[in-house]
Amino acid sequence: MKRDSFGSRLGILAAAAGSAIGLGNIWKFPFITGQNGGAAFILVYLFCIALIGLPVMVSEFVLGRKTQSNAAGAFKAIEPEKPWYLSGYIAIGTAFIILSYYAMIAGWIFSYLGRSITGELITIAPEQLGDYFGGVIGSNIEPMFCTFLVIAFTAFMVLSGVKDGIEKYSKILMPVLLVILVGLMIRSVTLDGASKGLEFLFKPDFSKLTTKGVLEALGHAFYSLSLGMGIILTYGSYINKKENILKLAFQVTIADTCIALMAGTVIFPAVFAYGLEPNAGPGLIFITLPAVFREMPFGAVFETLFFLLVGIAALTSTISLLEVVVAFVTEQFNLTRKKATLLLAVVIYLVSIPSVLSFGAWSGITMFGGKTFFDVFDYTASNILLPLGGLFVCIFVGWVWGTENAVKEITSNGLFAFKYKGLYDLIIKIVAPAAITVIFLNANGWLSKLVPEGQMGTVMFTGFGAIVFIGMIVLNRRNRMKKADF
Numbered sequence: 453m454k455r456d457s458f459g460s461r462l463g464i465l466a467a468a469a470g471s472a473i474g475l476g477n478i479w480k481f482p483f484i485t486g487q488n489g490g491a492a493f494i495l496v497y498l499f500c501i502a503l504i505g506l507p508v509m510v511s512e513f514v515l516g517r518k519t520q521s522n523a524a525g526a527f528k529a530i531e532p533e534k535p536w537y538l539s540g541y542i543a544i545g546t547a548f549i550i551l552s553y554y555a556m557i558a559g560w561i562f563s564y565l566g567r568s569i570t571g572e573l574i575t576i577a578p579e580q581l582g583d584y585f586g587g588v589i590g591s592n593i594e595p596m597f598c599t600f601l602v603i604a605f606t607a608f609m610v611l612s613g614v615k616d617g618i619e620k621y622s623k624i625l626m627p628v629l630l631v632i633l634v635g636l637m638i639r640s641v642t643l644d645g646a647s648k649g650l651e652f653l654f655k656p657d658f659s660k661l662t663t664k665g666v667l668e669a670l671g672h673a674f675y676s677l678s679l680g681m682g683i684i685l686t687y688g689s690y691i692n693k694k695e696n697i698l699k700l701a702f703q704v705t706i707a708d709t710c711i712a713l714m715a716g717t718v719i720f721p722a723v724f725a726y727g728l729e730p731n732a733g734p735g736l737i738f739i740t741l742p743a744v745f746r747e748m749p750f751g752a753v754f755e756t757l758f759f760l761l762v763g764i765a766a767l768t769s770t771i772s773l774l775e776v777v778v779a780f781v782t783e784q785f786n787l788t789r790k791k792a793t794l795l796l797a798v799v800i801y802l803v804s805i806p807s808v809l810s811f812g813a814w815s816g817i818t819m820f821g822g823k824t825f826f827d828v829f830d831y832t833a834s835n836i837l838l839p840l841g842g843l844f845v846c847i848f849v850g851w852v853w854g855t856e857n858a859v860k861e862i863t864s865n866g867l868f869a870f871k872y873k874g875l876y877d878l879i880i881k882i883v884a885p886a887a888i889t890v891i892f893l894n895a896n897g898w899l900s901k902l903v904p905e906g907q908m909g910t911v912m913f914t915g916f917g918a919i920v921f922i923g924m925i926v927l928n929r930r931n932r933m934k935k936a937d938f
């Protein structure tokens with residue numbers, strides 16, 4: 453069976469940026485920025501994106517393109533003798549689990565979109581918005597129906613294939629997203645009192661930065677760029693050899709980062725202009741923002757546009773999460789795309805139900821020290837599987853396949869220039885694995901057990917410096933020894 457592929461450069465960019473730009477940018481980035489004090493957190497985030505996110509994205513792209521295979525097949529193609537394909541299974545499993553509850557959250561967005569269109573949301577008094585949100589997500593049937601809609605839409609777009617489905621719809625949805633975002637941004641920054649919000653976003657106050665914030669920035673860089681779960685790898689496998697992967701990864705990273713900053717520029721100036729708190733956490737867009745829209749002239753229109761924006765961003769990401777699993781199942785079990793997509797859509801929907809009910813009928817069912825089904829899925833995927841997936845990609849590309857081979861693929865065998873070979877080598881072999889290990893230890897609460905309270909910052913900073921330094925020496929020696937071999 454001939455493999456599907458993207459049809460145009462713009463299409464690849466729209467699909468990959470569409471995957472990266474999602475709830476992570478418009479929902480999570482603003483709320484974690486709010487919780488971590490604003491601009492200083494953003495600077496650290498930008499640093500993580502440039503230093504670690506971009507090189508890992510390049511590695512995933514080239515691994516996919518080189519092998520022209522799905523997330524598990526790629527590892528097998530390069531190392532057929534050892535069970536490296538298991539790390540592909542981890543990535544695919546992560547995409548599967550995340551999709552099940554990501555679709556639920558996207559479903560909440562569609563509930564809110566419906567309630568904005570009917571004009572109901574705008575009538576809710578600010579002090580009731582918290583209970584209202586709890587009521588919507590706890591109502592069982594409606595969130596179950598909306599999750600179904602999200603999975604059905606996603607399956608519909610994936611069904612027609614890479615070029616005629618994913619690429620086609622991304623090319624329509626992404627420009628719409630951009631237009632709405634720019635419109636909302638103009639509205640927000642021209643409100644009286646918007647400047648305080650802009651200051652919060654862009655004027656760093658490093659005293660507000662904590663070690664927890666730094667680790668959160670690093671973890672979010674992975675989440676936001678869709679790394680560690682085979683998405684970029686799978687999309688890479690649909691790209692031909694004439695594309696400049698480095699340029700592509702750079703553009704996707706820039707687009708993802710700009711959209712996150714633009715989402716912040718929509719949300720914070722408006723929040724400050726109406727005297728609300730920026731640190732509401734996950735409720736920022738469901739509880740704080742509807743209070744903002746209530747006060748704004750033509751608020752109902754902007755509210756509808758906002759939830760449409762988030763809905764579109766979520767859908768272009770759910771497409772990519774589903775595609776990882778569909779690509780694997782079609783190639784592994786020789787199923788047609790249609791059969792695989794429909795089958796997986798049904799299974800993912802069934803798996804999403806316990807998460808949906810965790811906020812309603814099953815909220816009392818808890819395990820592992822008070823975790824609901826949703827908490828268990830989220831914890832397993834975000835804190836365990838996602839970092840492991842990222843770690844394995846780096847180790848595999850850095851040490852098993854080898855950065856020299858990856859560089860050959862990055863340059864398309866010398867067709868394009870690549871000036872940063874040494875830096876790339878250092879990052880993929882040492883810096884990124886070390887950073888991901890720290891995220892992993894921290895996310896599971898092990899880091900605080902290893903490092904005494906109050907000394908986390910110093911220990912991390914020195915530890916990290918030492919790792920980079922030793923890494924540079926080791927890699928330098930290895931390279932010299934290799935040259936001497938010839």
Ligand code: PFF
Pocket residue numbers: 471472473474475476477550554674675676677678679769838
């Ligand atoms: N990168 C997308 C987002 O930021 O929302 C999609 C995504 C990637 C979602 C990774 C979840 C995830 F763990």
